[in-house]
Amino acid sequence: MSCGEEIMSYKTDILNLEKKYSxxxxxxxxxxxNETKKRINQNYNRNQQKRxxxxxxxxxxNKDSLKEEVHDIIRTVNLKELCKNCKEEVIIAVIIxxxxxxxxxxxxxxxxxxxxxxxxxxxxxxxxLERLLQQTRENKPIRNNRKVDNEQLxxx
Numbered sequence: 001m002s003c004g005e006e007i008m009s010y011k012t013d014i015l016n017l018e019k020k021y022s023x024x025x026x027x028x029x030x031x032x033x034n035e036t037k038k039r040i041n042q043n044y045n046r047n048q049q050k051r052x053x054x055x056x057x058x059x060x061x062n063k064d065s066l067k068e069e070v071h072d073i074i075r076t077v078n079l080k081e082l083c084k085n086c087k088e089e090v091i092i093a094v095i096i097x098x099x100x101x102x103x104x105x106x107x108x109x110x111x112x113x114x115x116x117x118x119x120x121x122x123x124x125x126x127x128x129l130e131r132l133l134q135q136t137r138e139n140k141p142i143r144n145n146r147k148v149d150n151e152q153l154x155x156x
Contacts, residue, residue, distance in 0.1 A: 023036070023039075023040060024040055049074065049079075050071065052088060052089060052092060053070060053074055053092055054067075056089060056092050056096060056114070057070065057096065059113055059114060059117070060096060060114065066096060066099050066103075069099050070092075070099055073095055074092065074095060076136075076139065077132060077136070077139075079091045079092070081131065082127075082132055082135070083124065083127060083131070089118060090118045090120065090128075091128055093114045093115075093117075093118045094124070094129065096114060097115065097120075097125070098129055098132070109125065110122070
């Protein structure tokens with residue numbers, strides 16, 4: 001066996017061991033704690049959400065430049081709080097359009113394929129963006145050194 005073959009065999013063995021003892025590979029009769037089940041489900045849901053975002057981004061030009069920013073926004077907000085009756089894909093599409101518009105002020109969001117494909121309206125678009133802004137402001141408090149009517153310093 002040559003050195004190259006030995007290294008490949010070693011890598012294959014490592015991959016097999018990682019697969020065998022991974023968190024999600026449960027042996028017959030093995031019982032997982034509720035905490036472990038919760039962590040596995042959270043990881044699964046997070047990965048599924050990333051896949052949905054990437055699938056929607058595939059329909060967009062310059063997706064690579066938008067990808068990181070869109071994933072960052074989606075990671076920091078709770079999508080269901082942005083629009084309780086909207087599908088997650090609709091909310092993701094609005095966030096993608098928002099990022100595109102923020103990069104190019106002449107970008108026409110209502111003339112895009114995403115707008116038509118997800119049956120967006122200005123009402124849905126503005127509602128989701130309003131709540132996105134509200135969540136972002138709540139997560140990143142703004143401090144101001146001005147006093148208003150002899151009150152404490154303003155903290156948002």
